[in-house]
Amino acid sequence: xxxxxxxxxxxxxxxxxxxxxxxxxxxxxxxxxxxxxxxxxxxxxxxxxxxxxxxxxxxxxxxxxxxxxxxxxxxxxxxxxxxxxxxxxxxxxxxxxxxxxxxxxxxxxxxxxxxxxxxxxxxxxxxxxxxxxxxxxxxxxxxxxxxxxxxxxxxxxxxxxxxxxxxxxxxxxxxxxxxxxxxxxxxxxxxxxxxxxxxxxxxxxxxxxxxxxxxxxxxxxxxxxxxxxxxxxxxxxxxxxxxxxxxxxxxxxxxxxxxxxxxxxxxxxxxxxxxxxxxxxxxx
Amino acid sequence: xxxxxxxxxxxxxxxxxxxxxxxxxxxxxxxxxxxxxxxxxxxxxxxxxxxxxxxxxxxxxxxxxxxxxxxxxxxxxxxxxxxxxxxxxxxxxxxxxxxxxxxxxxxxxxxxxxxxxxxxxxxxxxxxxxxxxxxxxxxxxxxxxxxxxxxxxxxxxxxxxxxxxxxxxxxxxxxxxxxxxxxxxxxxxxxxxxxxxxxxxxxxxxxxxxxxxxxxxxxxxxxxxxxxxxxxxxxxxxxxxxxxxxxxxxxxxxxxxxxxxxxxxxxxxxxxxxxxxxxxxxxxxxxxxxxxxxxxxxxxxxxxxxxxxxxxxxxxxxxxxxxxxxxxxxxxxxxxxxxxxxxxxxxxxxxxxxxxxxxxxxxxxxxxxxxxxxxxxxxxxxxxxxxxxxxxxxxxxxxxxxxxxxxxxxxxxxxxxxxxxxxxxxxxxxxxxxxxxxxxxxxxxxxxxxxxxxxxxxxxxxxxxxxxxxxxxxxxxxxxxxxxxxxxxxxxxxxxxxxxxxxxxxx
Ligand SMILES: [Zn+2]
Numbered sequence: 001x002x003x004x005x006x007x008x009x010x011x012x013x014x015x016x017x018x019x020x021x022x023x024x025x026x027x028x029x030x031x032x033x034x035x036x037x038x039x040x041x042x043x044x045x046x047x048x049x050x051x052x053x054x055x056x057x058x059x060x061x062x063x064x065x066x067x068x069x070x071x072x073x074x075x076x077x078x079x080x081x082x083x084x085x086x087x088x089x090x091x092x093x094x095x096x097x098x099x100x101x102x103x104x105x106x107x108x109x110x111x112x113x114x115x116x117x118x119x120x121x122x123x124x125x126x127x128x129x130x131x132x133x134x135x136x137x138x139x140x141x142x143x144x145x146x147x148x149x150x151x152x153x154x155x156x157x158x159x160x161x162x163x164x165x166x167x168x169x170x171x172x173x174x175x176x177x178x179x180x181x182x183x184x185x186x187x188x189x190x191x192x193x194x195x196x197x198x199x200x201x202x203x204x205x206x207x208x209x210x211x212x213x214x215x216x217x218x219x220x221x222x223x224x225x226x227x228x229x230x231x232x233x234x235x236x237x238x239x240x241x242x243x244x245x246x247x248x249x250x251x252x253x254x255x256x257x258x259x260x261x262x263x264x265x266x267x268x269x270x271x272x273x274x275x276x277x278x279x280x281x282x283x284x
Numbered sequence: 285x286x287x288x289x290x291x292x293x294x295x296x297x298x299x300x301x302x303x304x305x306x307x308x309x310x311x312x313x314x315x316x317x318x319x320x321x322x323x324x325x326x327x328x329x330x331x332x333x334x335x336x337x338x339x340x341x342x343x344x345x346x347x348x349x350x351x352x353x354x355x356x357x358x359x360x361x362x363x364x365x366x367x368x369x370x371x372x373x374x375x376x377x378x379x380x381x382x383x384x385x386x387x388x389x390x391x392x393x394x395x396x397x398x399x400x401x402x403x404x405x406x407x408x409x410x411x412x413x414x415x416x417x418x419x420x421x422x423x424x425x426x427x428x429x430x431x432x433x434x435x436x437x438x439x440x441x442x443x444x445x446x447x448x449x450x451x452x453x454x455x456x457x458x459x460x461x462x463x464x465x466x467x468x469x470x471x472x473x474x475x476x477x478x479x480x481x482x483x484x485x486x487x488x489x490x491x492x493x494x495x496x497x498x499x500x501x502x503x504x505x506x507x508x509x510x511x512x513x514x515x516x517x518x519x520x521x522x523x524x525x526x527x528x529x530x531x532x533x534x535x536x537x538x539x540x541x542x543x544x545x546x547x548x549x550x551x552x553x554x555x556x557x558x559x560x561x562x563x564x565x566x567x568x569x570x571x572x573x574x575x576x577x578x579x580x581x582x583x584x585x586x587x588x589x590x591x592x593x594x595x596x597x598x599x600x601x602x603x604x605x606x607x608x609x610x611x612x613x614x615x616x617x618x619x620x621x622x623x624x625x626x627x628x629x630x631x632x633x634x635x636x637x638x639x640x641x642x643x644x645x646x647x648x649x650x651x652x653x654x655x656x657x658x659x660x661x662x663x664x665x666x667x668x669x670x671x672x673x674x675x676x677x678x679x680x681x682x683x684x685x686x687x688x689x690x691x692x693x694x695x696x697x698x699x700x701x702x703x704x705x706x707x708x709x710x711x712x713x714x715x716x717x718x719x720x721x722x723x724x725x726x727x728x729x730x731x732x733x734x735x736x737x738x739x740x741x742x743x744x745x746x747x748x749x750x751x752x753x754x755x756x757x758x759x760x761x762x763x764x765x766x767x768x769x770x771x772x773x774x775x776x777x778x779x780x781x782x783x784x785x786x787x788x789x790x791x
Pocket of ligand 1: 643644645646647648655656657
């Protein structure tokens with residue numbers, strides 16, 4: 001599908017940018033909620049710290065109803081897309097090549113298909129255009145333009161993510177950077193954005209939601225027939241991931257009941273295990 | 285009986301009784317000694333290993349140093365049946381007595397089982413595997429056994445035959461020809477079951493899921509994996525585990541002691557295991573040391589933990605070959621090792637309690653410390669536990685860092701209270717003809733695990749959602765059976781199965 005700037009369903013925030021593409025090739029579809037979108041971008045060679053941050057941020061943003069936008073690159077980008085989808089949220093990938101010319105790893109090609117079903121994959125280029133070194137920095141303006149805020153998770157000294165941040169500032173959108181280790185090279189770019197006063201510090205999704213959250217509609221609780229215990233357990237993991245032991249302690253219920261209940265909720269696609277015994281609700 | 289002839293022309297033939305051991309398999313052996321005219325020599329035939337062939341030298345010196353004459357003729361020793369492999373030093377005494385009898389130096393026809401190694405000075409030494417040999421002989425109607433003093437209490441654990449403990453070959457001969465009979469050993473009392481953990485669960489704060497998983501493991505004999513950062517108490521939980529295992533029954537004590545006897549781990553002060561074995565071998569051990577060897581046959585740690593628990597800390601650090609070799613014993617409760625035509629089977633019905641960090645540096649997912657691993661490194665670290673091995677570990681729990689709030693919480697349930705519930709579940713298993721649900725064969729599992737329609741639908745849903753592999757299918761029902769037993773519920777309810785599925789989760 002091709003959306004021109006004149007089309008009423010062309011993303012409104014992007015349309016405000018002077019250098020927005022005249023036409024967008026789209027697989028999947030934009031929905032109303034995509035107007036409240038946040039970019040989560042960063043390096044291709046992330047650390048496991050970066051992976052964890054990207055995963056937590058994208059998940060929590062998605063759980064709050066925010067659409068997560070990124071560039072489907074290796075590393076932070078793909079992690080953010082995946083975490084948003086896994087949480088049952090929406091995500092948009094902006095490519096630097098044509099929609100039919102994406103040649104990433106098999107895992108990322110699979111991810112692209114998932115995004116096309118649960119969100120949108122977009123490009124300003126013709127479907128068969130292979131992309132070039134210069135097209136990837138250029139598409140970053142679309143990532144910045146589609147979103148209300150850009151979060152840089154890990155970025156070295158020169159980094160594509162810094163270009164996205166610069167475009168976001170040009171468009172007068174908020175920019176956040178996540179601090180990292182002062183000894184490694186993977187967060188130099190983030191630290192520079194913060195020291196130069198161009199980005200605000202981001203420690204968790206709440207920091208970003210304080211900026212964009214006011215526009216979000218209240219999240220609806222599923223109107224499913226849940227037992228009182230199921231309801232209590234579901235509410236406990238509605239806003240953030242919690243460990244089984246914690247949920248049991250706070251609810252003053254035996255851990256075996258909570259454990260069993262989480263599995264029943266999981267098999268009904270209402271919650272999801274995030275590893276190491278922690279669970280979080282899915283958005284649907 | 286031929287008399288010893290100084291001229292060296294007379295011929296003598298005599299037999300004695302010994303017992304061969306291969307793996308745990310004990311078989312009575314008839315030792316035939318033929319002393320014939322000819323050049324002085326001694327041959328041992330009948331599939332004997334190097335240690336038995338060296339018996340020639342020990343027997344010759346021991347006989348001479350005990351004041352007897354070693355016949356300077358052609359001696360042939362046959363260990364019958366000749367088609368069975370035999371190993372070890374346990375035939376020395378039987379061969380020496382046979383030589384004395386064939387050469388006319390011992391007239392008595394008494395024919396007890398003789399189980400001892402000989403020192404060059406004629407004294408008796410203990411042998412490995414005394415217990416299974418004596419037990420096998422007793423089962424085949426042998427009413428008397430002669431062993432070394434060191435093996436006396438171990439042999440006396442079998443109370444259906446007379447045990448004579450001797451220090452020297454001379455004492456054995458004096459007993460056999462009735463010049464100085466040896467008084468029988470009193471039957472060794474079984475003694476107290478001293479099983480227990482070094483740590484009580486009352487002293488472990490928080491960790492509700494891990495405690496629950498260990499309770500289910502003890503109740504049903506299921507294997508458990510604890511995953512969490514260092515310093516979260518995984519080792520402490522594992523050390524508390526023996527304290528909630530059920531009472532060590534005489535049958536189990538005997539089975540476990542036999543393995544320890546074969547490994548040479550029993551002694552005069554420890555004739556039978558007093559407590560369920562708890563083995564915690566370091567991750568530097570070889571596959572051979574973990575699962576045992578075939579030639580010579582020796583039980584490994586997984587068999588030494590038979591009827592007890594095997595704690596493997598830092599599971600991914602064990603050699604890949606050792607971890608792969610664990611699959612068979614964890615599935616079948618026994619292990620057969622074959623090498624160079626020799627095979628040995630050992631029991632290995634143990635509960636594996638494994639612990640691991642979530643990543644190589646240990647802090648992946650930790651709320652307080654930073655993980656330094658790259659994501660691929662984390663994946664590679666976890667991949668060291670292969671799918672087929674993980675499939676056999678039914679209970680997997682994340683052990684989080686305990687928050688101060690939980691540490692302040694009211695005192696936790698003590699081990700003895702948990703153990704009472706465990707005993708209840710084990711009684712239910714015994715009523716089905718097994719010691720624990722993990723041992724239930726499929727036919728019995730089907731019979732004892734009727735699922736309600738609702739429970740069955742849940743199981744089908746889990747399969748449809750790829751939460752359950754085909755190998756996991758029956759294993760999860762066994763765990764659900766145990767969970768229901770802990771509640772004394774005849775039927776497996778939906779929540780029982782849901783909890784079992786929850787514990788089978790990928791970490
Ligand atoms: Zn790590």
